[in-house]
Amino acid sequence: xxxxxxxxxxxxxxxxxxxxxxxxxxxxxxxxxxxxxxxxxxxxxxxxxxxxxxxxxxxxxxxxxxxxxxxxxxxxxxxxxxxxxxxxxxxxxxxxxxxxxxxxxxxxxxxxxxxxxxxxxxxxxxxxxxxxxxxxxxxxxxxxxxxxxxxxxxxxxxxxxxxxxx
Amino acid sequence: xxxxxxxxxxxxxxxxxxxxxxxxxxxxxxxxxxxxxxxxxxxxxxxxxxxxxxxxxxxxxxxxxxxxxxxxxxxxxxxxxxxxxxxxxxxxxxxxxxxxxxxxxxxxxxxxxxxxxxxxxxxxxxxxxxxxxxxxxxxxxxxxxxxxxxxxxxxxxxxxxxxxxxxxxxxxxxxxxxxxxxxxxxxxxxxxxxxxxx
Numbered sequence: 374x375x376x377x378x379x380x381x382x383x384x385x386x387x388x389x390x391x392x393x394x395x396x397x398x399x400x401x402x403x404x405x406x407x408x409x410x411x412x413x414x415x416x417x418x419x420x421x422x423x424x425x426x427x428x429x430x431x432x433x434x435x436x437x438x439x440x441x442x443x444x445x446x447x448x449x450x451x452x453x454x455x456x457x458x459x460x461x462x463x464x465x466x467x468x469x470x471x472x473x474x475x476x477x478x479x480x481x482x483x484x485x486x487x488x489x490x491x492x493x494x495x496x497x498x499x500x501x502x503x504x505x506x507x508x509x510x511x512x513x514x515x516x517x518x519x520x521x522x523x524x525x526x527x528x529x530x531x532x533x534x535x536x537x538x539x
Numbered sequence: 540x541x542x543x544x545x546x547x548x549x550x551x552x553x554x555x556x557x558x559x560x561x562x563x564x565x566x567x568x569x570x571x572x573x574x575x576x577x578x579x580x581x582x583x584x585x586x587x588x589x590x591x592x593x594x595x596x597x598x599x600x601x602x603x604x605x606x607x608x609x610x611x612x613x614x615x616x617x618x619x620x621x622x623x624x625x626x627x628x629x630x631x632x633x634x635x636x637x638x639x640x641x642x643x644x645x646x647x648x649x650x651x652x653x654x655x656x657x658x659x660x661x662x663x664x665x666x667x668x669x670x671x672x673x674x675x676x677x678x679x680x681x682x683x684x685x686x687x688x689x690x691x692x693x694x695x696x697x698x699x700x701x702x703x704x705x706x707x708x709x710x711x712x713x714x715x716x717x718x719x720x721x722x723x724x725x726x727x728x729x730x731x732x733x734x735x736x737x
Contacts, residue, residue, distance in 0.1 A: 380623065381621050381622065381623060382618045382621065382622075382623050386618055387618060387619060387621050389618075390615045390616075390618035390619040391619045393615050393619075394615060394616065394619045397612075397615075401719065401723055404723050404726045404727060404730075405726060407726075407730055408726040408729055408730055411729070411730055411733070412729070416734055443735075504733075507734065508733045508734040509733055509734055509735040510731060510732055510733035510734075510735050511732055511733070511735035511736070511737060514735050514736055527735065527736040528736060529671075529673075529735070529736035529737045530737075531671065531737070532671075532736065
C-alpha cells in the first residue's frame with residue numbers, strides 16, 4: 374500500500390466529484406421513493422377468474438387445483454420452466470392441472486407449441502392484470518389456484534417442485 | 540519550468556508504480572474464472588442454466604467491471620473530500636479481496652447434501668449458506684457473514700493507507716457505503732420482483 378495519493382485533486386475535480394456524489398444521493402433517494410410507493414400501493418390478492426382473461430385453449434380436465442405459469446412468449450427461461458414442469462408430470466404437482474397465463478404480451482399471442490399437453494388451458498392476460506393489479510413481475514412463476522379460484526401458493530421459477538403439493 | 544518537469548517526473552513515476560499493481564491481476568482473474576467455470580459446468584448457476592463453461596469469462600469481465608466501479612465510487616467519495624485515490628491500485632486491491640467471493644462459493648458447496656447448513660457455515664457466509672432467500676432485502680443482505688466483514692476490514696485498511704484517514708474513519712465509511720449500497724440493491728430487487736415468489 375505504498376502508492377499514497379501524490380497530490381490533492383484540483384478545486385474543479387473536487388467540485389465535479391461533489392456534484393457526482395449529490396447525483397448519486399438523488400438516485401438513491403429516487404430508488405427509496407419508488408420502493409416506498411410500490412410497497413404502500415394496494416395490490417389485489419391473485420384470484421383465478423376466467424372471465425378476466427382471454428381463453429386461447431380451453432382446459433382439458435377439471436382438478437382440485439391448477440398451476441398457472443406466468444409465461445412471456447419471448448422469455449427463454451419461461452419455455453425452460455414450462456418444459457420442466459411438463460416433463461415432471463402431474464404427480465409432482467399432487468394432481469394439479471398445468472396451464473399457461475401469457476403475460477406482458479400486448480398483441481394476441483400465436484398458438485403455443487405443445488399446448489395440447491396443458492390440461493389447465495392457455496390464457497392470455499390481455500388486460501395486464503398479473504402485473505398491474507396483482508403486482509407480480511417474475512416470469513416463469515407458477516400460481517396455484519384452487520378450483521374455487523383461491524390462490525393456494527406461488528411457486529418461484531427457481532423453486533423445486535418435487536412433492537411440493539398442489 | 541523545473542517545477543513542471545519535476546511534477547511530470549513524479550507523476551510518471553507514480554503512474555509506473557500504479558501500473559505495476561496490474562501484475563497482481565492474474566491471481567483474482569484465475570480464481571474468478573475457475574469458480575465460475577466450475578459453477579457453469581455443474582449447472583448450479585441459477586441465472587444461466589446449461590450455459591457453456593467458456594461463458595465464465597463474461598463473469599470475470601463483470602467482476603473486473605464491478606471492482607472498477609467500486610474503486611471509481613471510492614475515488615469519487617475521496618475526491619469530493621479533497622483527497623485522491625490511486626485508481627489502478629485500488630481496483631486491483633478490490634479485485635484481490637473479492638477473491639473471498641469465489642472462496643465463499645466453494646465453502647457453500649462443501650457438504651451441501653440438502654441438510655440444514657451448519658452454524659460455522661452460517662457465520663462465515665451469512666444467510667446464503669441456508670439456501671435461496673425470499674424478498675429483495677433478504678437477498679441483498681444474504682451474504683452478511685464473517686467473510687463479508689473481513690472484506691470490509693481489508694478494504695478499509697487499504698483505504699486508510701491511501702487516504703491518510705484513521706482506520707476507524709475508513710471502516711465507518713466502508714461500512715456505511717456497504718449498508719447504503721445493499722439497501723439500494725434490496726430496494727431495486729424488491730421493485731424488480733414485486734409480489735412474485737423468487
